[in-house]
Amino acid sequence: MKVKFITLGCKTNFYESQALGEMFKANGYTVVEKGMADVYIVNTCAVTSMGAQKSRQQIHRIKKQNPDAIVAVMGCYAQTEPEKLQNSPDVDVLVGTANRSKIVELVNNATKGRQTVLHTDIMKERSYEELCVTSDQSRIRATVKIEDGCSNFCAYCIIPYARGPVRSRAIEKIIEEVTLLASNNYAEIVLTGIHIGSYGRDLKNGIGLIDVIEQVCTVPGIMRVRLGSIEPVVITEDFVKRAQKLKNLCPQFHLSLQSGCNETLARMKRRYTTEEYMKAVKLLRENLEDVSVTTDVMVGFPGETDEEFQKSYDFCKAVGFMQMHIFKYSPRKGTVAATMPDQVPEQVKEDRSKKLIELGEKMKQEFYESFRGRCVEVLAETRTKDGRFHATLANYMDVYIESDEDISGKIVQYTVE
Ligand code: SF4
Incomplete structure (x- = not known):
């Protein structure tokens, strides 16, 4: 079959x-x-x-x-x-x-x-459903799921109803899977889940996300460990102090923003302010090398005025993201935001989305420019149609390199052009 x-x-x-x-x-x-x-x-x-x-x-x-x-x-x-x-x-x-x-x-x-x-009824689930991956197609980068569910209930989001409450995977199981992947020669592990910042909240044994990261980073053979999306509240002094010691932790942090305007964030029921967000970005940049910050931003959340959008735009510019994913708000039945007044017209969402995409492109170019001429380590991935190798820096910048040898899966030195 x-x-x-x-x-x-x-x-x-x-x-x-x-x-x-x-x-x-x-x-x-x-x-x-x-x-x-x-x-x-x-x-x-x-x-x-x-x-x-x-x-x-x-x-x-x-x-x-x-x-x-x-x-x-x-x-x-x-x-x-x-x-x-x-x-x-x-x-x-x-x-x-x-x-x-x-x-x-x-x-x-x-x-x-x-x-x-x-x-x-997923809301009644209390334990993590164990599924295991030992190899995947890429043979370079493997995703490892460390938790399921989210208990945050942001006003626009259907995910807590789709995935249920936070259930963390046992750390032993995570390490078992990463060890298996390492023995199958995977170079990079991406820790993922629905809300990995909440890892450990249900376990009540004091273990949190940074403990998992530390243990995964020490599995022999794993050259890089990358994090999936987190929120700025994860980035504390303790987090960066411990992260500093982990040489194979990739300095790319996908810090979910959603809006750069405090009034919009409050209506969205997000649990941070723009000031806290900026503090997290600074902590990362001051303590880790070559950090790239990537994010998701939503446009057209109910009640988002031109002024609020402008604040969001200006904040994104002030952060200087390497990459932004822009989403247009769409009402999801059963969420608080779906019934909020002042839904934003589609055309307005479209225009705001275009503006942020343009800004994102500009910031990405500036970020890449700042690396020009530098000799850096890259992980060679797959050969492209033009014969070169697609490769990534630890901070997830993409580069394309020439090589006659098959360097796929290897870390090599490269001078950024
Ligand atoms: S946006 Fe993220 S944090 Fe908020 S409810 Fe959805 S999954 Fe949870």
């Missing part, structure tokens, strides 16, 4: 698809990336209304093109809107963001003609 994964959304979803792929392989299935399959697993996304729409379209398209195949749907959209999928002829197996480790069994049942729904 051939199984094919269609994954939408974030790194966590891709990690989970990868882990389930390994589980299918262990049960005699062949995981295919191209061509037809007997089983399709659609790992859905719900973070924006676009993510939900794309998930619906994919499910429908797959069943239409493969009427005899088993279509199993999982992930955030499946968790938040099961009523749209439960009785659909397009869906043979439905799970949400729990019980994914039972998916092989559910698919096997479906091959016997039984539609299977195993959709539970």
